[in-house]
Amino acid sequence: MKKITFIIPLLLCISIVGCSYTDTKSSSTKPFKRESPPVIDISSNDTVTNDCFYTGENLTETEKSNIPFMAIIENSKDARPQSGLSEADIVFETMAEGGIPRFIALFHKNTPKQIGPIRSVRPYFLSIAEEYNLPFAHCGGSAEALSTIKADSSIKSINEIANGAYFYRDASRKAPHNLYTSADKIRKYITSNNIKIDITSNLSFDNSFWKNEDLANATVVNLKLNNFYTTNYKFVNGKYEKYMDGVKSIDKNNNIPLSFTNIVVQQTPIKIQSDNLHLDIAMIGKGSGYLFSNGKVEKILWSRTTSNTQTELTTADGNKVYLAKGNTIWHIIDNSVTPTYN
Incomplete structure (x- = not known):
């Protein structure tokens, strides 16, 4: 695992939006052997790698200084086309309520001028943000997600409801599908509030x-x-x-088609809660999946032992797996769903 430390304090933002959720963890998970990651001080330019930890691509001097962050982005039909996704390093996609998908996107290399529509957080999105130890932009959330944020000062929530100056409404769209932010606004919030960021990544790249x-x-x-x-x-x-x-997906900012170098498909149990609406998504545990790149496919295994460790990907026989250098879309899907390909 690679790691960088930004010395940057945190204002938590809490809102009240009713929902309920129960985290699901695998009790049968065996510890995965991990290397001790180096700690790199971002304040010293001599120690900053030229490669982006999230894409494996070379960074310019300007890109090296970009603060990474995440944003929860709506994916209902009314939200399409979204803004900023073509400039994300990694886009995670999974389900919210009612069978409607939702993204949480990670931005480091690029600086999109518009990101959104921004929507609310769920516990499994918290788990992804915690996995990468990054601040994330959102608007409200489920009751359990907000309760978790309130109880855990290490969670780097940037909630529009408490920090409206860093977000805005786009008059060309109808609410609630019209809340946006930008990379500059979120990075300004992070620096203004001196948020500490430890950049960690165990992703490996080899074309x-x-x-x-x-x-x-x-x-x-x-x-x-x-x-x-x-x-x-x-x-x-x-x-x-x-x-x-x-329908071909495009980015509203630039009309560029959404295209990805890598597709990760992570299969895990997803269950409907007793309210027949909200979801439990098992983010801790182990399972199988697929990795697509360069017009080919590798069947993979995934493993994540605790909430503060990252998901490990290996080949089906346990060997190290490599992404190709470039951006990634990462699907988290139910075990009952199997991708088809040819």
């Missing part, structure tokens, strides 16, 4: 991994996640272009 001729071809990837949402990908010019419900 040569995908030159293995024994890997199966996968130039089309399909994910039918429920009766209300289907997403698929077509491999074009070295990247996977994303489609949602049969």
Whole structure:
């Protein structure tokens, strides 16, 4: 694992939005052997790597100084096309209520001028933000997520309800699908509040991994996640272009198609709570999945032992797995869903 420390304090922002949620953890998880990560002080330019920890790509001098953060972004049909996703390093996608998907996107290398629509947090999004130890922008959240934020001062919540100056409404869209922010606004909040950030990443990148001729071809990837949402990908010019419900996805900021170098599919138990609405998504434990890149596929295993460790990815036989250098979309789906590809 690679690690960088930003010496930057935190104002927690809390709102009251009713929901309930119960975290699910795997009691059968065995500890995964991890290397002790180096700690790199970001204040010394001599110690900053030229590679982005989240994409493996080279960073310019300006990009090196960018503060990484995350943002929870709506993915209902009324929210499309979203803004900023084409500039994210990693986009995580999973389900919210009613079979509607939602993103939490990680930004480091780039500085999008508009990000959104921003929506509310759930416990499993907290788990992802905690995994990468990053501040995240959101607007409100479920009762349990907000209770967790209130109880844990280490969680780097940037809640619009308490920090409206760092967000804005776009008059061209109808509420609640019109709340936005920008990379500059979120980074200004982080520096103004002296938030401490320890950048950690155990992702490994090696383009040569995908030159293995024994890997199966996968130039089309399909994910039918429920009766209300289907997403698929077509491999074009070295990247996977994303489609949602049969429509090519674009970024509202620049009209660029959403395309990704890597697609991670992480299968895990997802259950409906007793209210028949909210979800339990098991983020701690182990399971199987798929990694797509360069028009090929590798079946993988994932493992995460505790809330403050990162998800480890290996090949099905336990060897190290490598992403190709570039951006990634990371699907967290139920065990009952299997991607199809050809």
